[in-house]
Amino acid sequence: MKFLDQAKVFLKSGDGGPGAVAFRREKFIEFGGPDGGDGGRGGDVVIEAAEGLNTLIDYRYKQHFKAQRGHHGMGSNRNGARGADVVLRVPVGTQILDENQETVLCDLTEPGQRRVFLRGGDGGAGNAHFKTPTNRAPRKFHPGWPGQEQWVWLRLKLIADAGLLGLPNAGKSTFLAATTAAKPKIADYPFTTLTPNLGVVRAGDEEFVIADIPGLIEGAHEGHGLGDRFLGHVERSRILLHLIDGTAEDVVASYRTIRNELNAYGGNLADKLEVIGLNKADALLDEEIEEKKAALEAESGAEVMILSGATGQGVQQVLYRLLTVIKESKAEDPDVIHAPATRSLPRPPVGQKLPDDGEMHWDDEIGEWVGGDDADEAFDDEEHEGEEAALAEDELEDGELEDGDDSESDETESEDAESDEADDEAEDSEDAEDQDGAPQKDTNGTKPDVV
Ligand SMILES: Nc1nc2c(ncn2[C@@H]2O[C@H](COP(=O)(O)OP(=O)(O)OP(=O)(O)O)[C@@H](O)[C@H]2O)c(=O)[nH]1
Numbered sequence: 264m265k266f267l268d269q270a271k272v273f274l275k276s277g278d279g280g281p282g283a284v285a286f287r288r289e290k291f292i293e294f295g296g297p298d299g300g301d302g303g304r305g306g307d308v309v310i311e312a313a314e315g316l317n318t319l320i321d322y323r324y325k326q327h328f329k330a331q332r333g334h335h336g337m338g339s340n341r342n343g344a345r346g347a348d349v350v351l352r353v354p355v356g357t358q359i360l361d362e363n364q365e366t367v368l369c370d371l372t373e374p375g376q377r378r379v380f381l382r383g384g385d386g387g388a389g390n391a392h393f394k395t396p397t398n399r400a401p402r403k404f405h406p407g408w409p410g411q412e413q414w415v416w417l418r419l420k421l422i423a424d425a426g427l428l429g430l431p432n433a434g435k436s437t438f439l440a441a442t443t444a445a446k447p448k449i450a451d452y453p454f455t456t457l458t459p460n461l462g463v464v465r466a467g468d469e470e471f472v473i474a475d476i477p478g479l480i481e482g483a484h485e486g487h488g489l490g491d492r493f494l495g496h497v498e499r500s501r502i503l504l505h506l507i508d509g510t511a512e513d514v515v516a517s518y519r520t521i522r523n524e525l526n527a528y529g530g531n532l533a534d535k536l537e538v539i540g541l542n543k544a545d546a547l548l549d550e551e552i553e554e555k556k557a558a559l560e561a562e563s564g565a566e567v568m569i570l571s572g573a574t575g576q577g578v579q580q581v582l583y584r585l586l587t588v589i590k591e592s593k594a595e596d597p598d599v600i601h602a603p604a605t606r607s608l609p610r611p612p613v614g615q616k617l618p619d620d621g622e623m624h625w626d627d628e629i630g631e632w633v634g635g636d637d638a639d640e641a642f643d644d645e646e647h648e649g650e651e652a653a654l655a656e657d658e659l660e661d662g663e664l665e666d667g668d669d670s671e672s673d674e675t676e677s678e679d680a681e682s683d684e685a686d687d688e689a690e691d692s693e694d695a696e697d698q699d700g701a702p703q704k705d706t707n708g709t710k711p712d713v714v
């Protein structure tokens with residue numbers, strides 16, 4: 264399957280369904296009262312990390328993903344159904360970035376991990392919610408809250424334990440083929456490898472994953488060669504295996520070129536643990552090996568290992584070294600997914616009924632709003648105050664239909680309960696002639712009035 268590691272897609276969660284305007288109509292029951300149900304919540308946009316996927320190629324062909332809108336409420340207090348979610352299946356290691364590709368909004372690193380990325384809009388309240396002592400036949404309803412929409416970039420950063428680095432032709436793919444069951448293309452010309460390959464190394468009971476990426480050349484960070492665009496695929500590895508072609512004239516220059524590109528790339532790549540391997544030892548004389556090893560050790564200040572991917576010489580030692588470091592690193596920090604080079608910020612709330620007060624906060628881990636039970640209550644009270652004010656106005660206007668758009672703070676459950684009670688009291692004490700006419704007129708032979 265063709266490899267693609269970035270794609271731009273448009274996501275939209277479903278709008279909430281509108282509430283219904285309806286009145287109870289039943290034989291022998293006069294003035295049945297409002298019974299319009301609430302609209303259903305819009306579908307969410309869910310992102311799921313699926314095992315067995317290694318490319319984002321599917322997202323080249325389909326770029327727009329919209330969740331279903333919530334169904335509208337109906338008479339007899341029937342609430343609308345929830346809109347269906349839309350689920351994007353992406354490879355493990357996929358990050359979601361905002362449109363300018365700077366901020367990581369979500370990072371899926373575990374197989375099966377699911378995130379609600381955009382939450383569907385809440386359904387609007389039906390007219391049953393707007394019953395008050397003074398307006399017994401409200402024709403008011405809420406049209407539902409809009410869903411969220413966003414253009415985002417999906418970017419795959421493969422997750423491997425060890426990353427292979429080197430100039431083109433250093434023998435990276437040969438090493439991968441020699442140590443794993445992967446079958447990368449190997450040839451005697453630069454840029455044989457055009458997209459990353461993964462392979463699993465099995466050493467006794469242990470196993471780890473190696474990533475082979477296209478070779479880097481000087482100026483890769485400025486876009487030379489294939490650029491440094493594939494470096495992201497080794498960014499999350501625990502260790503780098505830097506292979507140097509032993510047959511090159513100046514191995515120190517080769518080493519420096521790659522180090523400079525790592526520094527220019529930024530992030531944590533240059534600080535990552537590195538094993539340096541002088542490759543193609545089979546094609547070198549012993550003195551040459553000694554000389555080049557010493558020069559490289561002087562430059563890097565670290566031990567240089569001698570190997571040949573083609574003959575297998577020294578390969579086991581290199582694998583053992585990699586495995587030791589990987590195991591140590593896993594013992595220290597089992598879930599480490601090294602910080603991405605890009606910034607990661609919490610996602611701001613959009614188009615939700617939930618409040619944006621200090622106590623509630625967006626938990627990026629679970630992709631939901633969390634915190635402050637108090638915050639919920641505070642919200643209800645606050646909204647209720649708003650509601651009372653709105654009702655006071657209503658009264659003045661003699662129960663006229665209010666525009667749904669103006670009534671953003673008009674429905675909460677507590678408000679409903681309270682106003683119901685208030686209603687009962689009002690029935691006893693009040694002579695509600697004015698209002699009584701209204702339900703009859705509204706319900707006469709009409710179906711539930713849904714917008
Ligand atoms: N003598 C010798 N030749 C090798 C060895 N490893 C690789 N080669 C040769 O070097 C050439 C390049 O090998 P690749 O494995 O394709 O190199 P690469 O680093 O993956 O190259 P790119 O994909 O272009 O970045 C091929 O002709 C290999 O046969 C080795 O250990 N000894």
Ligand SMILES: [Mg+2]
Nearest residue numbers: 435436455456
């Ligand atoms: Mg290669």
